Amino acid sequence: MTFRDDVTRSGGNARKGGGGKGMAMGGGIGGLLLVGLFILLGGDPGQVDDLLGGSTDQSQVESAPGSGFTECKTGADANANDDCRLYYTSFSVNETWASILPAQANIQYVEPTLTIFEGGTNTGCGAASSATGPFYCPSDQNAYFDTSFFQQMEQFGGENAPLAQMYIVAHEYGHHIQNLEGTLGLSDYNNPGEDSNAVKIELQADCYAGVWASYADKGENAMLEPISDAQLDDALTTAAAVGDDNIQKQSGGEVNPESWTHGSSEQRKASFLDGYNTGQMSSCDYLGRNAYQNS
Ligand SMILES: [Zn+2]
Incomplete structure (x- = not known):
């Protein structure tokens, strides 16, 4: 249990999308896996369309932001x-x-949209399928999730546990924060490597997820119960599972830091903890911007 059972929220900026059938897929399990890994936790969604080779059909079912969640009345x-x-x-x-x-950071927060979809959906960054994995699209300021991804996580040694799922949401919202900061565009998947901007941007998103977690269970308006050590472990295990070295190993390849885009398992865990232990964006300043004040 992570949410306080009695908290209530409604409306908001989440919606359900997708339901598209007949997505053109990228060639069997291997292809699907590659696409999933490529985009895992916010890859380069501009290329999703190319990889998937296709369009979604027109039978999309989309709810307006804030609707479609009538079953979600309470934290319970x-x-x-x-x-x-x-x-x-x-x-x-x-x-x-x-x-x-x-x-x-002296920046006004603007809520992104969160879209939960099944099957496939059209996005501002091209067509996405359940094989795409969660990602944030800057052009429509929208974070996309197919919940079947969470089962896929377990194949890489992640935990399909509540705080692990929430970490992934918070990571994608971290990219939205970077979009608001004007730094997201520094990420360049064509120039990967353990010291690359791509990795720094991904690790910062993990750190921002940690910042969220450090606040989410505190104060009278906190929506979460105090985060337990076991829940924290679930999030960290999942952060490690999506490390580039682990994914390379699990995929049967060699560990090659020169091709990393998201950082190693150790880096990803450490980055989440940087944010979680301090609650300060300044702890996540891997880009060296010196643009933050502590609060
Ligand atoms: Zn990411």
Whole structure:
């Protein structure tokens, strides 16, 4: 249990999308896996369309932001149901950044949209399928999640546990923060490597997820119960699972730091903890901007 059972939220800026059938896929399990890994936790969604080679059909079912979650009335519902957990996490992350971002970076927070989809969906960055993995699209300021991804996580040694799922949401919202800061575009997947901007941007998103977690269970408006050590372990295990070295190993390849885009397992865990232990964006300043004040 992560959410306080009795918290209630409604409306908001999450929606359900997708339901598209007949997505053109990128060639069998290997292809799907590659696409999933490529985009895992916010790859370069501009290339999703190319990789998937296709368009979604027109039979998309989309709800307007804030609707489509009538079953998610309380924190207890969020504790029991993946869709409700993602929906409630969007409130927790939004509420946290609405206070932190102005205080620590002098930037007004603007909520992104969170889209939960099944099958496939059209995005501002091209067509996405359940093989795409979670990602943030800057052009429509929208974070996209297919909940089937969470089962896929377990194949790489991640935990399909509540705080692990929420970490992934908070990571994608971290990219939204970078978009608001004007730094997201520094990431360049064509120039990977352990010291690359691509890796720094990804590690910073992990750190921002940690900043969120450090606030989410504190204060009278906190939506979360105090985060337990076991829950923290779930998030860290998942952060490690999506490290580039682990993914390279799990995929049967060699560990090659020159091709990293997201950072190693150790780096990803450490970055989450940088944010979690301090609650300060300044702890996540891997780009060396010196643009933050502590609050
Ligand atoms: Zn990312």
